[in-house]
Amino acid sequence: MTEAPTTVRLTRHVAAAPARVWRAWTDADELAAWFWPPSFGTTARVDLRVGGTYRVESTARGMAVSGDVVALEEPHRLVLTWRWDGEDDETLVTVTFAAADGGTDVVVLHERFTSEEDAANHAQGWNDCLDRLVEVGQRTA
Template sequence: MDPVVIKRVLPCGKRQLFDAWSKPSLMMKWFFASQKLNSSSTVHNSFTVGGRFEVIMHLETGDYLHHGDYRAIHRYHHIAFTWNSHIVQDSLVELDFKQLSPNRTELTLTHTQFPTDEVRGKHVGGWNGCLDNLELYLTGLNTPSQIG
């Protein structure tokens, strides 16, 4: 089955983008798949190889738990982690960061190991929603005062 591969050029340096994926205090502000958020996500992690993360997205339709283990961390360049949810177990997400200029970084998100095409399709939509929110966060359009 084909992987999900999404490339985005985001308006920030690669250190800022890397921090947005590694610090719970930042992740909670954007890491959700819907534009209609009931409250910020609950995020916990131990950001080390072998460490675990947990993201609970609090959406209109309910609370959704996502969790996994960090498999690789190359500061400001690459993060790999397993991805588990109510519809997929032990899939793999890899993030690659390529700085194009001081305020532009290309993010390549690759997600593999889906059980079905239907589950793969749901993740295309979910990741695009999350990345839309990440871009809003990075441009200052999605601030904590707007969450609630």
């Protein structure tokens, strides 16, 4: 089955255990360290509970994304709403973490885009983010 063009699905293998990769996503300091490039001056906050909120912000770039924690199954699955500051559209991000080949397969499924262009822009951003996450795994392996 082919997913709609308004859905982004990306996979990366990270050379670290699922619990370690989960922490990289859910600990605010760790998330801020890899999510955007270091030059962005990224900060994050995470209230890790269903109904909790998160926010990733770059004051250097004047951008931020935030949302709610919809579901979590530590260290296997994290579901978040996603909204950029200043925008009305809210999308949904599901991240899964599966032990594989001595590390973790991370799958990001980002859904509910209103245009193919928006989905393509987010695919590029997620590719960049996930490449930095892979580097985190290499440093901790």
